Amino acid sequence: MIRIEPEPWAAMLTHARQVYPDECCGVMLGISENGAKIVSAALPLENSFAGPRAARYELRPEDLIAAEKAARGRNLDLIGIYHSHPDCDAYFSQTDLKNSCPWYSFVVLSIRGGEFHHANSWLPNFERTEAAGEELIY
Amino acid sequence: MPKVLIPTPLRQFTGKQDTVSVPGATVGEALGALTARYPDLRKQIFTDEGKVRSFVNVYLNDEDIRYLGKDATALLEGDTISLVPSIAGGSTVTAPPEVSADPVALSNDEVLRYSRHLILPEVGIEGQRKLKAAKVLLVGTGGLGAPLGLYLAAAGIGRIGLVDFDVVDVTNLQRQVIHFTSDIGRKKLDSAAEKMRAINPYLKVVKHETALSSGNALEILKEYDLVVDGTDNFPTRYLVNDACVLLGKPNVYGSIFRFEGQATVFAYQGGPCYRCLYPEPPPPGLVPSCAEGGVLGILPGTIGLIQATETVKLILGIGEPLVGRLLLYDALGMRFRELKLRKNPECPVCGEHPTITRLIDYYQFCGVPAPATTTQETQVNEGEIEVTEVKAKMDRGEEFVLLDVREPHEYKIAAISGSRLIPLGEVPKRLGELDPQADIVVHCKSGMRSAKACGILRQAGFERVRNMKGGILAWSDRVDRSVPKY
Numbered sequence: 374m375i376r377i378e379p380e381p382w383a384a385m386l387t388h389a390r391q392v393y394p395d396e397c398c399g400v401m402l403g404i405s406e407n408g409a410k411i412v413s414a415a416l417p418l419e420n421s422f423a424g425p426r427a428a429r430y431e432l433r434p435e436d437l438i439a440a441e442k443a444a445r446g447r448n449l450d451l452i453g454i455y456h457s458h459p460d461c462d463a464y465f466s467q468t469d470l471k472n473s474c475p476w477y478s479f480v481v482l483s484i485r486g487g488e489f490h491h492a493n494s495w496l497p498n499f500e501r502t503e504a505a506g507e508e509l510i511y
Numbered sequence: 512m513p514k515v516l517i518p519t520p521l522r523q524f525t526g527k528q529d530t531v532s533v534p535g536a537t538v539g540e541a542l543g544a545l546t547a548r549y550p551d552l553r554k555q556i557f558t559d560e561g562k563v564r565s566f567v568n569v570y571l572n573d574e575d576i577r578y579l580g581k582d583a584t585a586l587l588e589g590d591t592i593s594l595v596p597s598i599a600g601g602s603t604v605t606a607p608p609e610v611s612a613d614p615v616a617l618s619n620d621e622v623l624r625y626s627r628h629l630i631l632p633e634v635g636i637e638g639q640r641k642l643k644a645a646k647v648l649l650v651g652t653g654g655l656g657a658p659l660g661l662y663l664a665a666a667g668i669g670r671i672g673l674v675d676f677d678v679v680d681v682t683n684l685q686r687q688v689i690h691f692t693s694d695i696g697r698k699k700l701d702s703a704a705e706k707m708r709a710i711n712p713y714l715k716v717v718k719h720e721t722a723l724s725s726g727n728a729l730e731i732l733k734e735y736d737l738v739v740d741g742t743d744n745f746p747t748r749y750l751v752n753d754a755c756v757l758l759g760k761p762n763v764y765g766s767i768f769r770f771e772g773q774a775t776v777f778a779y780q781g782g783p784c785y786r787c788l789y790p791e792p793p794p795p796g797l798v799p800s801c802a803e804g805g806v807l808g809i810l811p812g813t814i815g816l817i818q819a820t821e822t823v824k825l826i827l828g829i830g831e832p833l834v835g836r837l838l839l840y841d842a843l844g845m846r847f848r849e850l851k852l853r854k855n856p857e858c859p860v861c862g863e864h865p866t867i868t869r870l871i872d873y874y875q876f877c878g879v880p881a882p883a884t885t886t887q888e889t890q891v892n893e894g895e896i897e898v899t900e901v902k903a904k905m906d907r908g909e910e911f912v913l914l915d916v917r918e919p920h921e922y923k924i925a926a927i928s929g930s931r932l933i934p935l936g937e938v939p940k941r942l943g944e945l946d947p948q949a950d951i952v953v954h955c956k957s958g959m960r961s962a963k964a965c966g967i968l969r970q971a972g973f974e975r976v977r978n979m980k981g982g983i984l985a986w987s988d989r990v991d992r993s994v995p996k997y
Contacts, residue, residue: 396601405519422599429601434568434575437595441518445529450519458602460705469600474566476520476555476596485705486697499554501566 374409375453375478375494376510377401381415385482386489388417389457393487395426400440401453401480410452410478416440420456429468430456453478453494460485465495465504473497478507513590515545521594524552538571539582541592556594568595615644615669621713625667638827643669643713645826648735650674650723650751652703654801654811655741655765655818657689662819664707664714668826671707672717672735675699682997686808723747725870728754737825739763739818743800745792746873746881752777752785753870756861763821765814768798770807770842772814775833775852776821778861782834787855792877795963803956810842880962894965896977898985901952905929911950916964917983921956925995927986935960938967947973954979954986956997 377385381401389397398420403412418440422431432454444451454477458464463483465473473479475497483490494509512532517525525531526549533548535541542563546553556567563569569576570593576584586592617625617639628634628642645668649656652675663671679687679694679702687699694702704716719731723742732738732754740751740762748766755762761779766772777784798804817838824830837850860867874881904911913930915922922932933941935955945951951973955961961978968976979986987994 429599431599434570434595434597435573437598438570438573438593441516452519454598456600460701461602461708466600466602472597472599474596474598476518486701
């Protein structure tokens with residue numbers, strides 16, 4: 374279960390709408406205890422994919438290091454990654470899966486016509502051959 | 512000793528420590544020491560072969576060790592090692608394009624998807640590759656564009672461009688099946704592209720959010736192999752025709768009205784063009800649009816799929832294309848007829864001595880006003896009156912004639928109380944019923960027919976004639992919501 378508090382949730386949606394029709398990406402900070410994750414801050418990061426960004430995203434490792442540092446500075450943990458799917462459902466695509474990491478929750482926001490439509494959270498397995506849905510509360 | 516920063520999810524393997532100091536002269540040794548101390552961590556970072564997992568990047572301070580000395584990168588006192596996942600993704604289901612050397616090669620998934628095509632000898636692998644390599648432009652994502660978009664996407668066309676600037680309206684849903692009730696208010700482009708990509712994720716959809724114009728048509732069309740005309744108005748139809756002739760692109764044409772439709776292929780390999788068939792547009796107002804004349808919701812499905820069939824045939828180069836033949840469809844009689852079309856040697860655009868060698872002003876050519884570029888805040892022109900002003904006149908008790916020039920069956924659906932009905936077609940012969948000195952406000956459904964009626968009245972010497980801007984639709988929006996829109 375992952376619960377996103379109103380403030381980070383609003384920040385994620387704003388980010389996704391601003392970047393539309395491109396994909397946005399960022400990290401979620403919070404706490405994780407006994408499988409229950411609570412997101413209390415969202416950090417928008419730059420989509421550094423080199424080609425068209427309407428259907429791809431990439432996070433710079435440097436940005437992740439900085440995000441990890443920021444999390445430590447706030448006594449929070451980096452517990453998830455979010456990105457948007459413009460005009461597309463919030464599924465975990467093959468591209469998402471192959472470039473994911475089993476350590477984190479992956480929240481996907483479906484943005485249609487520039488507005489939020491729905492969202493899902495995914496937990497990729499170790500082999501990155503499939504991702505399980507995770508209960509998402511916002 | 513160098514430190515290793517442990518990412519949050521891995522701290523369960525390090526006794527909750529977020530930083531672990533380990534001995535080691537190189538990065539490789541330090542990570543070896545770390546995973547020797549915390550064996551459960553090993554699987555997270557290394558493969559069974561002892562290689563760092565592909566999703567893990569190892570950073571020394573701020574540098575990726577791949578660009579330093581890899582595992583052998585030497586460590587100094589106070590150095591920090593970070594384990595950074597490599598994360599990317601995207602809504603695309605397919606792998607990024609650079610992995611495929613041949614852009615029209617079919618993946619195994621595509622072979623399976625198109626198997627019912629591939630086992631047709633007339634299509635086969637070669638044909639399917641032609642479809643994938645093809646670039647098709649759909650002008651309009653309305654009644655005709657809806658079935659075209661859905662089926663051409665499913666058939667495996669590689670790239671489909673869409674031109675539209677409209678938003679989905681509830682009155683579209685009766686026939687424009689690519690748009691759903693939940694799409695009302697969305698851009699038609701977004702709504703259509705989403706459905707097409709949902710049907711076929713291999714499809715590349717290019718959205719052109721604009722009204723096709725003399726200024727942009729050649730630029731947009733030149734990127735495509737073939738143009739499918741799904742427009743609903745004469746200026747754009749002539750524009751698409753002329754641009755296709757000038758660029759040498761086939762124009763797969765269809766049109767619909769009430770219960771009847773037409774389809775043919777223009778400007779293909781020396782065949783006739785739209786101007787060979789209709790050298791001049793009809794007088795403005797003579798041929799009503801679907802909004803004015805109505806259309807059976809199923810009709811555009813039939814005609815759009817005839818266009819889709821011709822599109823696929825042209826790309827595959829099979830069968831007998833609908834060139835030099837105008838197919839006429841009558842839904843009520845359920846009959847198809849065919850008219851022979853000949854190329855007109857005198858045709859001003861595709862004839863032997865063309866006089867039209869570049870795009871012209873098609874609104875002027877068709878005698879209709881160009882659509883306002885801003886959607887809402889248009890100026891009130893001379894000879895026009897706002898609905899709110901008409902209401903104010905009523906409230907002030909002013910004496911004036913509110914003339915409704917729609918058809919009687921439209922009047923039954925919705926009418927403004929106190930209006931007087933004379934259908935546009937009867938206006939010229941019923942002028943005697945009106946006082947030439949009277950203050951007259953003319954309205955129709957949206958303002959097009961009433962503009963024409965105002966012209967007739969003014970020509971006949973009526974001086975105090977004004978057109979109610981936006982028609983009864985605007986009245987319903989801004990004055991009286993109880994008047995239904997249709």
